[in-house]
Amino acid sequence: MNRRDLLKAGLVAVAGMVIPLNALEVFDDEAKAAVKAAIEMVPKKRRWAFVVDTRKCVGCGMCVKACKMENEVPFDADVSRTWVERYVVLKDGDVLIDSPKEARYGYTKNDPMGREIKEDEIAKGFFVPKLCNQCEKPSCVQVCPVGATYKTEDGVVLVDRTWCIGCGYCIMNCPYQARFFHPVYNTAEKCTFCYHRITKGMKPACVQACAFGVRKIGMLNDPNSEVFQIVMNERVMVLKPETGNEPNVFYIGLDKIVR
Amino acid sequence: MTEVHGQLWTIKQLFTYPNEYIYWTVHIALYPYITGLVAGAFVLSSLYHLFGKKELRPVSRFALVFSFALLLVAPMPLLFFHLLHPERAFNVFFTPHYYSAIAAFGLVFSVYGLIVASEIWFAYRPHFIAQSQSRKGIMGLIFKVLTLGSYDLDERTAHIDEKAVKFLAAIGIPSACFLHGYVGFIFGSVKTVAMWKSPLMPVIFLMSAIISGVALCIWTYILGMKFFRREICTDTVRSMGRVLAWFIILALTLEMLDFVFHGYTAEESWSILSKIIFGKFKFKIFVLQWGLGMLLPIILLFIPKLSTIRAFVASTCVLIGVWMMRWDVVIGGQSMSKSLAGFMKYKMPIWPHTFEEFREGLFSVILLLILPFIFLCIFNKFTPVFTEKKCNFDTEEAH
Ligand code: SF4
Numbered sequence: 001m002n003r004r005d006l007l008k009a010g011l012v013a014v015a016g017m018v019i020p021l022n023a024l025e026v027f028d029d030e031a032k033a034a035v036k037a038a039i040e041m042v043p044k045k046r047r048w049a050f051v052v053d054t055r056k057c058v059g060c061g062m063c064v065k066a067c068k069m070e071n072e073v074p075f076d077a078d079v080s081r082t083w084v085e086r087y088v089v090l091k092d093g094d095v096l097i098d099s100p101k102e103a104r105y106g107y108t109k110n111d112p113m114g115r116e117i118k119e120d121e122i123a124k125g126f127f128v129p130k131l132c133n134q135c136e137k138p139s140c141v142q143v144c145p146v147g148a149t150y151k152t153e154d155g156v157v158l159v160d161r162t163w164c165i166g167c168g169y170c171i172m173n174c175p176y177q178a179r180f181f182h183p184v185y186n187t188a189e190k191c192t193f194c195y196h197r198i199t200k201g202m203k204p205a206c207v208q209a210c211a212f213g214v215r216k217i218g219m220l221n222d223p224n225s226e227v228f229q230i231v232m233n234e235r236v237m238v239l240k241p242e243t244g245n246e247p248n249v250f251y252i253g254l255d256k257i258v259r
Numbered sequence: 260m261t262e263v264h265g266q267l268w269t270i271k272q273l274f275t276y277p278n279e280y281i282y283w284t285v286h287i288a289l290y291p292y293i294t295g296l297v298a299g300a301f302v303l304s305s306l307y308h309l310f311g312k313k314e315l316r317p318v319s320r321f322a323l324v325f326s327f328a329l330l331l332v333a334p335m336p337l338l339f340f341h342l343l344h345p346e347r348a349f350n351v352f353f354t355p356h357y358y359s360a361i362a363a364f365g366l367v368f369s370v371y372g373l374i375v376a377s378e379i380w381f382a383y384r385p386h387f388i389a390q391s392q393s394r395k396g397i398m399g400l401i402f403k404v405l406t407l408g409s410y411d412l413d414e415r416t417a418h419i420d421e422k423a424v425k426f427l428a429a430i431g432i433p434s435a436c437f438l439h440g441y442v443g444f445i446f447g448s449v450k451t452v453a454m455w456k457s458p459l460m461p462v463i464f465l466m467s468a469i470i471s472g473v474a475l476c477i478w479t480y481i482l483g484m485k486f487f488r489r490e491i492c493t494d495t496v497r498s499m500g501r502v503l504a505w506f507i508i509l510a511l512t513l514e515m516l517d518f519v520f521h522g523y524t525a526e527e528s529w530s531i532l533s534k535i536i537f538g539k540f541k542f543k544i545f546v547l548q549w550g551l552g553m554l555l556p557i558i559l560l561f562i563p564k565l566s567t568i569r570a571f572v573a574s575t576c577v578l579i580g581v582w583m584m585r586w587d588v589v590i591g592g593q594s595m596s597k598s599l600a601g602f603m604k605y606k607m608p609i610w611p612h613t614f615e616e617f618r619e620g621l622f623s624v625i626l627l628l629i630l631p632f633i634f635l636c637i638f639n640k641f642t643p644v645f646t647e648k649k650c651n652f653d654t655e656e657a658h
């Protein structure tokens with residue numbers, strides 16, 4: 001194909017795209033709106049989302065371990081891209097919350113906040129895994145002065161390690177404290193839904209490591225994905241909706257004491 | 260164990276998120292503090308140039324040059340001590356992301372710096388010319404450069420100089436206000452920190468900026484005069500004292516309003532925020548920031564016949580108070596966990612054993628606080644700040 005052919009082909013393609021849109025002019029407004037909405041849905045379709053079924057979590061911490069290994073966040077460093085929180089509500093109304101060592105070693109003892117608790121004192125208890133919410137309106141991206149943190153086309157928020165100046169503004173502005181400074185690179189660090197894996201058709205390390213099916217990933221607006229099914233048909237909740245960040249991590253079985 | 264940034268100085272209490280540390284440390288308190296001094300000193304110098312407050316003439320040039328000296332230091336805590344990648348600081352000029360409240364920082368700063376620098380140039384032009392003609396050697400050369408090749412000195416050019424200074428002072432005031440209001444916005448717009456999130460923040464920062472700047476000018480003026488064994492002009496001190504007192508009242512009113520508003524609307528976070536304000540930080544806020552830093556100076560300044568020593572004490576108190584305000588806002592704000600179920604305590608490194616401990620510690624703060632005075636001494640060689648021998652407010656500028 002020479003240059004002229006290429007140009008011709010390009011022109012034909014552009015005309016082909018423009019004409020159908022213009023052809024809509026002859027239809028009435030409603031039809032036009034419907035078709036337009038469908039066209040606009042196309043980019044929206046590509047939106048990674050996550051479901052956490054807290055009812056199934058046993059606090060084994062395998063996800064945290066897997067994440068640290070996969071994403072090379074030093075295992076012994078007291079920060080993590082994902083972590084698991086333990087909530088224990090006592091019969092006398094006390095609430096105990098902790099997440100020792102981000103739960104990288106799992107919860108093996110009945111010792112919330114270092115307190116020895118008898119089983120009959122407990123009203124309810126549960127675990128809540130957390131990770132970056134890949135917010136629809138990420139306040140972390142909003143405040144980065146150099147644009148080192150950005151949202152991809154398919155909705156995952158990433159950090160450019162070669163460009164981040166290490167100001168910490170994004171860390172301050174994440175309502176969920178999903179961000180921290182990487183101990184080795186000294187740049188902002190966060191969960192990426194294992195973007196390097198999901199874009200190659202694999203599952204994130206934490207999803208793969210969870211033996212209890214707590215964590216699920218998929219495309220929102222893809223009717224075939226499990227995530228879509230759950231978000232559409234079940235009662236799901238997001239964390240801190242009042243911040244307006246519009247998280248893309250949906251929780252099943254969230255309690256009101258969880259922040 | 261691999262040390263994580265923040266771990267060194269953060270003590271966690273109750274439940275905080277695992278990744279939660281005090282990420283914005285003492286330098287983030289120092290940065291608005293020095294920026295505030297810049298804005299305040301400039302406003303003071305403009306009161307003479309623009310509004311013709313004659314009794315302020317002995318300090319007008321000093322305040323202007325001091326403002327510039329402070330301006331050079333103001334970004335240092337942020338750029339060289341806070342950033343984990345200071346070598347990339349200029350990225351903000353290459354790829355500014357203007358949705359961020361700090362992206363325009365460099366721009367705002369440079370524009371303001373340019374205004375102050377040109378005002379100094381116009382104010383000192385005759386001095387530069389005279390010196391370039393009488394001095395020999397390296398100093399003569401420097402003065403020649405400082406004249407920028409303009410040697411006209413007659414009534415017409417003097418008039419133009421005067422007009423230029425007035426004009427620059429006039430556009431300087433809104434830029435100074437913008438500069439510091441902007442700093443307030445950087446904090447006020449952080450929606451995750453309950454104590455900061457307030458539209459009043461920019462105005463609060465601006466008011467405290469003005470009082471700290473004026474206080475520092477009083478303080479340095481008195482010390483400087485004592486040092487050079489010159490006469491301290493009582494009228495000048497009193498005039499500055501009056502400006503200071505009225506602005507303290509404004510600042511205090513706004514700061515109280517902010518707390519009252521937080522408490523009255525009592526949003527979800529208030530339960531824990533109130534524990535910071537009335538608990539962990541009560542001494543710092545009510546005794547140091549408000550009592551020592553504002554109420555006491557108001558009383559000292561409003562008692563008639565303000566003496567030099569009283570003004571000195573009052574301005575010292577204001578300087579401590581405003582510093583406490585910056586500390587309480589920056590550290591206090593971060594002391595409550597975003598989980599609303601825990602606290603963090605900040606323990607500033609004192610004796611440095613590692614570079615990190617120096618950079619984030621007391622000694623780098625002291626260094627940064629001394630630097631403006633060193634700059635002032637250097638500038639004083641080229642742009643002498645205390646030129647008046649006598650307290651005579653009616654004669655034309657005497658050299
Ligand atoms: S959870 Fe935090 S880090 Fe993740 S996208 Fe939202 S604001 Fe950004």
Ligand code: SF4
Pocket residue numbers: 143144145146147148149159163164165166167168169170171187188
């Ligand atoms: S720490 Fe890095 S990614 Fe975060 S706001 Fe600063 S420059 Fe951007």
